[in-house]
Amino acid sequence: MKTKITELLDIKYPIIQGGMAWVAEHNLAAAVSNAGGLGLIGAANAPYEVVKDEIEKAKAATDKPFGVNIMLLSPHAESIAKLVVEEGVKVVTTGAGSPEKYMKMWKEAGIKVIPVLASVALARRMERAGADAVVAEGCESGGHIGESTTMALVPQIADVVKIPVIAAGGIADGRGLLAALSLGAQAVQVGTRFVASKEAVVHEAYKNRLISAKDIDTVVTGRSHGHPVRCLRNNMTREYARLESEGKSFEELEYLTLGALRKAVQEGDVVNGTVMAGQISGMIAQVQTCSEIIENMVAQAQKLAGSAMQWF
Structure with missing residues (x-):
C-alpha cells in the first residue's frame, strides 16, 4: 500500500499509531514500527530524561523509523523539541498548540513535522509554516477532541492543502482505512485499537474495559470550559458531569481528573480513573499483537477495494 505518506516516512503501510x-x-512504538507502520512515543508531560530514555529504548528495539509526539502545552516542550534533534528522531507529531517556533530547527535537522489538528484553518496555517503533513482528527477519537467528525473534516482539509493528510478518529479496521483513503487521506492514525494490543504496556483491566465496551459507552466531558475529552463512562465521568452541571470552575474540574489517566492505565482503576477511548471501542473484540492488527487492517482494506471496483 504505497501512498505519499509511506514514501514520506519510509514505512511499509499507511498506518500511524x-x-x-x-x-x-517505546514497547508499543517499536512494535508498530516493526510491523510496518509508524510507531510514536507520546512525550505528554514527561521531562527530558524520561523521554530520552524512551527514545533510546525504542532505538534498541527497532531499526525502523519511529517518531515522538510532543504536547506543546507541556512545561517540558522546549527541552523535548531540542531532544528530538539531538537524538536524530525522524518524525515529530504535535498537539495542544502550534509548533511554529520549533519548525526551523526541526526542518534543518531533517525531521518530518506533522501537526495534529481539528480544523481547516489550522491545516492551512500549518502548511504555510512548513509542515510536511497534517493529521486531521475527528471527534470520534479518544482523549482531547475537536467538534468535526472525521468524515466531514478529512475531505475539507484534503481539498485545501497540498501536503498529505492523515485521517484520525473512528478508525479501527480495514473498512476505516479504505474509507479514509477514499476521503482524500494518504494514511490513518490509529489510537484506541492499539491500546488493546499485546505490546501496549497498559493494565489488563483497561484493555478488558475496551473489549467489553458497547457502541454507546463513550462520553465527552469538559465541553463547558472548551476542553472536551472523550472517554468511557464510569464513576469519574458521572461525577465530572455532575460538577460540570453545577457550574464548577475549570480548575475544580481539573483537580478531579488530576492523575486519573495514569490511575487507569497503570493501576487499572477503570472505575475512578480516566479511561480515554474512541468511539470505535465497541468494535474491539480481542487483544492482538500490533502485527496482527496492522496485517488484518491492510488485508481487509485491500479485499474491500477489490470488491468495490466491481461496482463500477
Missing part, C-alpha cells in the same frame, strides 16, 4: 499519553511508550 497515536501518541497517547501514558500508553505510547
Whole structure:
C-alpha cells in the first residue's frame, strides 16, 4: 500500500499509531514500527530524561523509523523539541498548540513535522509554516477532541492543502482505512485499537474495559470550559458531569481528573480513573499483537477495494 505518506516516512503501510499519553511508550512504538507502520512515543508531560530514555529504548528495539509526539502545552516542550534533534528522531507529531517556533530547527535537522489538528484553518496555517503533513482528527477519537467528525473534516482539509493528510478518529479496521483513503487521506492514525494490543504496556483491566465496551459507552466531558475529552463512562465521568452541571470552575474540574489517566492505565482503576477511548471501542473484540492488527487492517482494506471496483 504505497501512498505519499509511506514514501514520506519510509514505512511499509499507511498506518500511524497515536501518541497517547501514558500508553505510547517505546514497547508499543517499536512494535508498530516493526510491523510496518509508524510507531510514536507520546512525550505528554514527561521531562527530558524520561523521554530520552524512551527514545533510546525504542532505538534498541527497532531499526525502523519511529517518531515522538510532543504536547506543546507541556512545561517540558522546549527541552523535548531540542531532544528530538539531538537524538536524530525522524518524525515529530504535535498537539495542544502550534509548533511554529520549533519548525526551523526541526526542518534543518531533517525531521518530518506533522501537526495534529481539528480544523481547516489550522491545516492551512500549518502548511504555510512548513509542515510536511497534517493529521486531521475527528471527534470520534479518544482523549482531547475537536467538534468535526472525521468524515466531514478529512475531505475539507484534503481539498485545501497540498501536503498529505492523515485521517484520525473512528478508525479501527480495514473498512476505516479504505474509507479514509477514499476521503482524500494518504494514511490513518490509529489510537484506541492499539491500546488493546499485546505490546501496549497498559493494565489488563483497561484493555478488558475496551473489549467489553458497547457502541454507546463513550462520553465527552469538559465541553463547558472548551476542553472536551472523550472517554468511557464510569464513576469519574458521572461525577465530572455532575460538577460540570453545577457550574464548577475549570480548575475544580481539573483537580478531579488530576492523575486519573495514569490511575487507569497503570493501576487499572477503570472505575475512578480516566479511561480515554474512541468511539470505535465497541468494535474491539480481542487483544492482538500490533502485527496482527496492522496485517488484518491492510488485508481487509485491500479485499474491500477489490470488491468495490466491481461496482463500477
